[in-house]
Amino acid sequence: xxxGFISCHDCGILVNVGNIAAxxxxxxxxxxxxxxxxxxxxxxRTWALIITSAILFLPANLLPIMRxxxxxxxxxxxxxxxxxxxxxxxxxxxxxIIFIASILVPLFKIxxxxxxxxxxxxxxxxxxxxxxxxxxxxxxxxxxSMLDIFVIALMSTLxxxxxxxxxxxxxxxTYFTAVVVCTMFAALTFDPRLLWDA
Amino acid sequence: MRSLSALIACPGCDLLLKKINPAGSIKQFCPRCxxxxxxxxxxxxxxxxxxxxxxxxxxIPAISLPLLTLNAMGMHQNGSVFDAFVSFYHxxxxxxxxxxxxxxxxxxxxxxxxxFSVALQLKLRLYSNNLPFLFRLSHYxxxxxxxxxxxxxxxxxxxxxxxxxxxxxxxxxxxxIFLVVMTRASSSALxxxxxxxxxxxxxxxxxxxxxxSD
Numbered sequence: 291x292x293x294g295f296i297s298c299h300d301c302g303i304l305v306n307v308g309n310i311a312a313x314x315x316x317x318x319x320x321x322x323x324x325x326x327x328x329x330x331x332x333x334x335r336t337w338a339l340i341i342t343s344a345i346l347f348l349p350a351n352l353l354p355i356m357r358x359x360x361x362x363x364x365x366x367x368x369x370x371x372x373x374x375x376x377x378x379x380x381x382x383x384x385x386x387i388i389f390i391a392s393i394l395v396p397l398f399k400i401x402x403x404x405x406x407x408x409x410x411x412x413x414x415x416x417x418x419x420x421x422x423x424x425x426x427x428x429x430x431x432x433x434x435s436m437l438d439i440f441v442i443a444l445m446s447t448l449x450x451x452x453x454x455x456x457x458x459x460x461x462x463x464t465y466f467t468a469v470v471v472c473t474m475f476a477a478l479t480f481d482p483r484l485l486w487d488a
Numbered sequence: 489m490r491s492l493s494a495l496i497a498c499p500g501c502d503l504l505l506k507k508i509n510p511a512g513s514i515k516q517f518c519p520r521c522x523x524x525x526x527x528x529x530x531x532x533x534x535x536x537x538x539x540x541x542x543x544x545x546x547x548i549p550a551i552s553l554p555l556l557t558l559n560a561m562g563m564h565q566n567g568s569v570f571d572a573f574v575s576f577y578h579x580x581x582x583x584x585x586x587x588x589x590x591x592x593x594x595x596x597x598x599x600x601x602x603x604f605s606v607a608l609q610l611k612l613r614l615y616s617n618n619l620p621f622l623f624r625l626s627h628y629x630x631x632x633x634x635x636x637x638x639x640x641x642x643x644x645x646x647x648x649x650x651x652x653x654x655x656x657x658x659x660x661x662x663x664x665i666f667l668v669v670m671t672r673a674s675s676s677a678l679x680x681x682x683x684x685x686x687x688x689x690x691x692x693x694x695x696x697x698x699x700x701s702d
Binding site for chain 2: 295297299300301302303304305306320321322323379381387388418419422423426432433434436437438439440441443444445446447448449450451454459463464467468471474478482483485486487
């Protein structure tokens with residue numbers, strides 16, 4: 291960056307731009323994407339998305355996410371109820387998968403990104419390698435939180451025997467999807483090189 | 489403004505490094521932040537072309553044919569990936585339904601067809617002006633297509649349902665597994681650096697006097 295080189299975000303080629311005015315918009319000679327030294331407004335965008343997802347995380351977990359109708363009675367269950375149901379039924383493997391994908395992973399993403407953002411804000415220069423590794427893990431794991439939403443979608447399609455028994459989504463589904471999308475965008479807008487700039 | 493072919497900057501920490509070109513498919517990691525920098529893959533373009541064609545063939549049956557049939561108390565019920573989206577839509581969860589449509593139906597298709605068209609153009613050495621854009625788009629969408637997560641969700645649903653109803657596996661289920669395997673295979677066969685180098689090679693040199701041509 292100080293050397294007057296820009297590495298293209300999209301194709302990774304290194305471009306020598308020399309001394310140019312900061313406002314000039316350049317495009318990559320190889321892939322035509324706009325060139326930036328760092329992702330634009332990375333810190334503030336990531337903060338906004340992480341705070342949003344932390345707020346949405348509460349209704350996503352406290353409100354019911356699924357409704358099961360059985361012979362006229364309606365039963366609502368939250369994400370945690372679903373996990374406890376599996377543990378009661380001795381299905382520990384599946385219970386653990388759902389617990390990791392829908393509770394641990396979103397929580398880890400929010401807390402992990404907060405640690406990274408705070409360490410940039412206060413210019414903490416320790417554990418940079420570990421923080422980089424943690425960010426790469428957050429990037430990788432993001433999409434797997436959609437698991438629970440897909441399960442509910444499949445259940446509501448398959449378990450639909452009219453008035454006898456049927457499964458439906460409940461309000462938390464929207465909040466939960468929003469949490470997943472916000473945290474995925476937070477990982478996209480964040481530029482890990484900012485960790486090393488301090 | 490010119491590109492430097494002998495150097496790269498680590499995308500994770502911006503450390504300037506000399507580019508090395510080893511013979512085998514050795515993984516190269518950044519010495520500072522330990523990010524995977526590059527792994528060479530052989531015959532990437534041909535492999536991606538072949539895999540994306542196979543994936544596209546399986547796509548329509550995988551999405552539209554029923555995955556499973558439930559038999560319980562003398563009644564039958566089946567559903568496909570597309571039905572799952574429609575069911576959310578009818579329950580008025582529009583936001584979730586849209587996301588379901590994008591992640592499980594549209595983006596897997598777009599990813600395979602973009603890779604197909606880019607690999608085909610590189611194979612035939614045809615350059616079109618939107619070629620770099622198409623390839624960039626396939627990278628942007630990569631993370632948002634989630635057929636693999638969906639497959640795990642199908643397996644979780646099977647375990648959930650198996651205690652209350654008997655399950656019959658339908659054609660769509662096997663087509664969907666094939667689609668997931670092909671999607672993952674296309675990612676692991678893809679060597680973006682080779683693709684970009686090829687794109688740069690067949691890209692016509694920049695016109696300096698664009699105004700004088702017409």
